[in-house]
Amino acid sequence: MDIGQQILFFFSAIGAFNGLFLSAYFAFFIKNKNRSTYFLAALLFVVSVRVTKSVFLIFYEGISTHFIQVGLSACMLIGPFLYLYVKEATSTVKQKSYQWLWHVVPVIIGMTLIGIYYPYKEHRYLWMRTQSGYLCWFLFGQWFTYVLLSFMMLKSELKKLIFKRVELTNKQVWLITINTGVFIIWLAYFTTNYTSYIVGALSFSFVLYLSILFWILKRRKSDLFFEEPQKYTSKKITASEAETIIAQLNIIMQKEELHKKPEIKLKQLAEKLNISSHFLSQLLNDNLGKSFSQYINTWRVETAKKLIQNNDQFTLEAIGFEAGFSSKSSFYSTFKKVTGTTPSSFKKQIS
Structure with missing residues (x-):
């Protein structure tokens, strides 16, 4: 790779690497874990796997088709985990412990069966954004549907943001940021026919670091939105x-x-x-x-x-x-x- 490609590889891969790191942090090392943090960790993990697949597919021609299959399968879980995270974070009623499985288990079973009977290696045309790429269109459709459902759960927060009738809380802004970020990544991948395939990976790096910056700035003012607060804050509310x-x-x-x-x-x-x-x-x-x-x-x-x-x-x-x-x-x-x-x-x- 020349210097230009190396820089492009660095900026597209660093988001995927740090996404995996944050996924592990939220899943195993955060002090006050709850189901919401696990869904956030899962969301970061599947997005990172999808982006990692894209990066290696662009820069390494000899990448295993099995790895590509895993990346495509992970993509099918982005929408469900986004939806589950937003639902868990916004719901005032405790959800039944097993309900989330209906959004995840059928996808895992379906993608496993598709990987067995219609693997990417032998049926690549089904995974491409062409007239006969049925699996590709289904993948993007399913992802987009879950993004819309997540936005619907945040419709009251979006109204507050648009009309500015009531100031949003930190948690509300965070959820809108996460949902919008996933939509941007979807849009970047969906429009790669008109741009470049690497745009999807770059968009994830951009969204991830923008969210981290937002997190750091807000961390100075309050507890993290996905943690249960540990002690009473001494800071005066304005x-x-x-x-x-x-x-x-x-x-x-x-x-x-x-x-x-x-x-x-x-x-x-x-x-x-x-x-x-x-x-x-x-x-x-x-x-x-x-x-x-x-x-x-x-x-x-x-x-x-x-x-x-x-x-x-x-x-x-x-x-x-x-x-x-x-x-x-x-x-x-x-x-x-x-x-x-x-x-x-x-x-x-x-x-």
Whole structure:
């Protein structure tokens, strides 16, 4: 290779190498692993394998067709792992442990059978972007479909980004970045007939390092978006950021009436806002002067006051349960702590 080819090889291969390294890091070495980080590791791995295949196919003519087959098979898993990562990162409901297998196992079985009966070595025309390249078109179609499904799960975040009505959280920006990056890689490979086959590998290097740069810059401000925070942060939340999140919080509380659920937890409310539990706890303490339980109980007391004022059919005990309190004693003690009077006294005062 001449110097130009060597430089091109370096920049196209370095992304694939570091993608494999990061995949191993997220899968085995990150401190706070969860299913989301495993899906991210798997996504980086299959993209890196696909790109590595492209790099060696361009610069080494004697590359094994078996390696090419593996690279093409890995490509079929990019879309599913992207979708699973975004779904796991955005879902507020815990997914069943086996559901993700429906997106992965059939692909692995299908690609294994195709590799046996229609291997790249003997049926290369099926894998090429020509009129008879059915497997190639299916591969790109499947990949693109999963990218679209992932974008659909992020439609509310995209609306916020486009119309700038509400400031996005770090996690939301990260997910949009990942999804857009995978789409760029798909587009680069899909248009290689009009550009060059190496553009796909170069686009991965570009997207990967752009994402790493984003990660480093955001790391200075907050915990990683794919880790569970270890401890309470001492950094003061800015007034504008607090105002935005509190507005979102009030909308969610009014619309969904989460305080009426006795079992509501800090983590569940934080997930509704796409922020970490410790961030929400700090927000409530620093900006409202309340703990999570105090904040929820304030909503419950206000609800109970409205029910007492507007409803003569329910007993005070029933009103307490309707407002979200788990027992009569907690209702009476909390109501008095917040209002300075008991529910029965409050009822007499307004009668």
